[in-house]
Amino acid sequence: MARKEYDTYVLTDLDLVPEDKETEIILRDLTPSDRRYKYRSFFASALVSRDGSKYPDKLWVRLGRGQLQENPWSVKVIREVSKFQ
């Protein structure tokens, strides 16, 4: 089964992103089963790593103005977090 792919925007120094520690981040789904839902965003509690193969899914990283970083990281989505009642 192909790896799922997400992307996220990092608004701080990339070195400040905590690796291998459960963190809340916003992810965008780049490979939904229904293509109409591409780019759907959600808050996730997740583990991330700069090592592109450490976690099950691929994570593309963008900077604050959309600049895509060359090498993908990896991510494990633990759960989706709802901000609404």
Place this chain on the structure above:
Amino acid sequence: MAAYTIYKDNREFIKALEQYGDLVTIEQEVDWDLEMGAIVRRVCEKKAASPYFKKIKDYPGFEILGAPLATYRRLAIALGLDPASSVPEIADEYIRRTSNPPIEAVVVDKKKAPCKENILMGEEADLFKLPSPMVHEGDGGRYLATWHFVVAKDPDDGMINWGMYRQMVFDEKTMVGPVLPFSDMGKMFYRKYVPKKKTMPFATVIACDPLSAIAASAPSPIPEDQFTGMLMGQPVEVVKCETCDLEVPAHAEIIIEGEIIPDLLIEEAPFGEYTGYRTSPREPRTVYRIKAITYRNNPILTVSNMGIPTDEGQLLRSFSLGLEIRRLLESQGYPITGVYMLPESTHHIVVVGVKPAYSNIASQIANLIFGSKMSPWYHMVIVVDEDTDIYNKDEVIHALATKCHPIRGIRKYEHAAGTPLYPFADPEDRKWSRGAQVLFDCTFPLDWPKADRPIKVSFNNVYPKEIQEKVLKNWKNYGFKE
């Protein structure tokens, strides 16, 4: 009845564009994921005809009109004028119509409102059922609302506001976007709802008639539904929303209803902006939660693509901001010959023509313009005398380069209100919406002796009238085509 053609909806306007040769109908399937955005962007940069997308990948039954009002020619068509009308002719007609008394909207029955042909409520109301384009690579999300307006109502006096506030799709039920505190809706939301932690009802109107869109992008103090009536010469038809007491144009293609949340911000952007750059950072912004979607059968969305000039945001904001400034200056009796904002300046440059009646009149004009509530949207004022055609870019540049003294002619204004969208501002200034302003006085000082005043060397200025007439009469005989 109005003496000019009015298009009651987006569909009639599309037919008019086709009739005037300003439409390219694209039958080939186009992908909403960047391909469509790239086409619309290139159309804007080449000032080409509006693309009308008939087949959108993943979204059968939907159509999209791109760059609906990105040229003066299309603005003239929207106003029911001759497409070849000049900018001053379009401006004069706009001023004439909007100087008449406001015309209240009329509420029509839901059965007579095409925007109610389909109603999605509850779980069915899902934003991903609509073909929101991914407009530019790198954008923070899909932008459903790029040529649209958001309806809101003041809870105290019931005043209606229609304004263009961009909206990015976050998830099935959520959109996010900037609502700047100095904007009309921002004042309403931050002063009257946020302190009470109350949600504010909103309705996003997508693909309405062209005059409603023009009104929504205008900085007039008149409520935009009434302003639309002034542009139309008759009331705009509106209909009640399904989930709140707001009213929306009955002939619009799509309506999104919901509430703006007072105590939650979600990251929005980046986005290609009206300045031609992706400037304002991704940061927490206003959250819209949706409750209902209503739409016409086979809806036709409108898509604008902001970037380098010229798109409809730049053109229409330049047009209407400039004319609102003209009204402001005229209301105080300044001897101006006109006001024009260059769309190519992304409405950052205001050109004012004046008959210099006394010393430093340019400073007085600039002080009034920069003191207006509209001022965060521009920061350069160029004042020229009546010898310069304000609509002629070449003449304005010539005046700036030759009549503005590099020190005495330039007056700087520090500590001005700005926006996070200024590409020239440093990151901290953008964060706090801080700007700066400048006046370029391109009038010769009145105290110069007449004999010392430079004489403009142009065909119209240095040849006797009879020679000019002779040359013009014989121009083609000399062998020139134009």
